[in-house]
Amino acid sequence: MNYIKNMEQEKALFLANEVTVQAGQIVSKTLAQNPHVSITLFAFGKGEEISSHDSSGDAMVLVLEGTGQFTVDGSEYVLGVGESLIMPAKKPHAVFAKEAFKMLLTVVFPSAT
Template sequence: MNDSTTISKGTPFHLESSVAYAIGSVVSKTLLKKTAGNITLFSFDAGQGLSEHTAPFDAVVHILDGEADITIGGKTSTVAAGEMLIMPANVAHALHAQKRFKMLLIMIRSE
C-alpha cells in the first residue's frame, strides 16, 4: 500500500505522523527519489514484514515508532524507536513486525 499524502519541500513536517498504520498491511511513502538515492517512510502492522532480499547499496533504517526485528546475514536484532542501523550492501536482510512499527529508510547509491 502506498500512502498518498504529499510532503511539500521547504515545509517542516513530523516524520512519525506522516505515514499511517493500516490493518494487516505495510504502507510506504516515498519522500524523495533521486539518482543518488531514496528516502522512504514505512509503517508495518503487527505480523507484517519484508521477506529476505539483498540490495546493491547500503541502507540506513531509523525506527520512529514501535520496534522491528531486522535480520542481516542470518543475525536478528530488535531495533526500537529512536534507534538506527545500517544494512550493508549485498547482504541478505529481512524485516518483521512482532509489534507494529514505523521506520525511515534512507538508501544512498554508490559505485
C-alpha cells in the first residue's frame, strides 16, 4: 500500500513539474490525505486566490516556482522559490498569486485524544 499517491515511487523528480499552471485556475494534486496530515501540490494562475479561511492544523507552504502572497492573521508575506511559511492552526490565512506560482502545502492536524 502506498501512503503517498499520484506520483511515481522510487523515482527522482522535480515537484514543480508534477503540477501545471493553467491561466484563470488553481490546480491541485493531492499526494496524501488522512486524519493526521494532508500534502497537496498547487499551481496558481496569475491573479488567482484562495480567500481567507482557517484550519484545525498547522499549514506549511513551500514555494516551488514563482512568487506567492500569503496573508496570515492580517500580516502579509511575499515568498519566492525555496521559501516557506507556517500558518498556525486556527489563524485566518489567504493565498494570492501576484504571478503564476506553484507551492507544496503540508497540513499537520492535531491528534485525537
